[in-house]
Amino acid sequence: MKLFQILIVMLILNVHGVSVLRRRRRGCSPVNCSVSSWSSWSECSAPCGTDGTQTRTRSVTNPASCGGSCSYQLKETQACNVPGCNDHGSPRSTYCDCVDEWWGTCCENPCTNISNCEKLNCTSADDYICEQCKYYRNEEIRAFRLTDSDGFPNRKCEALCSWRPDSTFCYPGNCPSTPTSCTCAPGFSGDKCMQMTTSPTILYCEANLTHTKTNWTVQADCTDEQEASDTVYTSLVPDQIQVKWSAEYIMQNITNYPKPYYINNFTVGVVASSFDWFVQRDGYTILNGSVTCSTGHDKDNPNEDLHFCNVYEDLNFAFDNHDKVYVTTSATNGGYVDIRNFDEPSGYTVDPKQYYKGQTISYVADFTFDFEKPEHCSITASCSKTMLDAGAAVTKSVGSSNIIHSVFSKCIDVRLVNSVGRWYWSSIMVALLDNKKNKYSRSSYI
Structure with missing residues (x-):
């Protein structure tokens, strides 16, 4: 009897509990969790190369309830490689192999400039050399040569005499090296020997x-x-x-x-x-x-x-x-x-x-x-000189020029006094030579 009473009480309690549970379940709907916005991407794990990554995160702001879920991803990772190594090299895992004229982990720095250098190489701002100057064709045909500077090798491209307009071709002349060594040929001068100094x-x-x-x-x-x-x-x-x-x-x-x-x-x-x-x-x-x-x-x-x-x-x-x-x-x-x-x-x-x-x-x-006739001294004054001396007699002979050489003596022309000059008598001095030939000669004052 007592046992029966106990069973009856347990049954009543069980029915009451189920009823209460059912009432509770009818009053609670499931709620999913809530998350925050994504954070900014973190700094890349490498400045350049192929293996750099970066992450971003978010957090749960409201947890799930009443059987709700929370399946959001709270962390993301992505590659963050700088493309092309600034266009000056080839990417490796976390750095770049730089081409000539650039240096730095990601080839971000140009080499220190060397004027007229065509192939410049460097590993830092202070460690640089020129491997080849501009306009180098071979050891003979070249516009510049590599020289040392401040004790460092291959730090300067020195101009040679050449075809370049910023140099000198030094011709005609000799130029064994630089323009300052140009020596123009005799009769020429100037920085390119273009000035002729002797006349025809x-x-x-x-x-x-x-x-x-x-x-x-x-x-x-x-x-x-x-x-x-x-x-x-x-x-x-x-x-x-x-x-x-x-x-x-x-x-x-x-x-x-x-x-x-x-x-x-x-x-x-x-x-x-x-x-x-x-x-x-x-x-x-x-x-x-x-x-x-x-x-x-x-x-x-x-x-x-x-x-x-x-x-x-x-x-x-x-x-x-x-x-x-x-x-x-x-x-x-x-x-x-x-x-x-x-x-x-x-x-x-x-x-x-x-x-x-x-x-x-x-x-x-x-x-x-001079169109005025000269006057003899016998006309203007008293003199005894012969007006015209025709010289020795002229005869036909082998090798003779057969020319009468005449001299006017003491002829006076006021325009010729104290003057230096020659006077040409325009008349023909005729001599009959062999009845065939005649010549005339210049006449001069004495």
């Missing part, structure tokens, strides 16, 4: 005033303009002025200056020649002209041989007594050089011609017109 040589020069209808001519030899020139007095009325001259320019000892590899062509000689003339009256220039000797030679085609000219200009002018004609004959040298350019890695191109600055030499001659 005029070997022969004569000026002529001619009356073309009669073919009578009076001649004056040209002389160096640095010297005093004797004027030639004449009574001839010319209608043409003619000048003949020859000039040359020959560079001496050219074999002592062989062409370096970068010289393509080199030519110098006479490049221009002409004569200028002017008429002066009472100290004023009243007429002038210029005649060029055109022989096909110029700065692009210098005459390396004998340069001969024979040119004239017609005159249509009424000359007065005492008028003077001055003639200046000139020859100019010059030429060119063209350079092989090795800027490209293979072969060469030829640069435009560079022209030498030449020198001009000038010779002068002058004439003075």
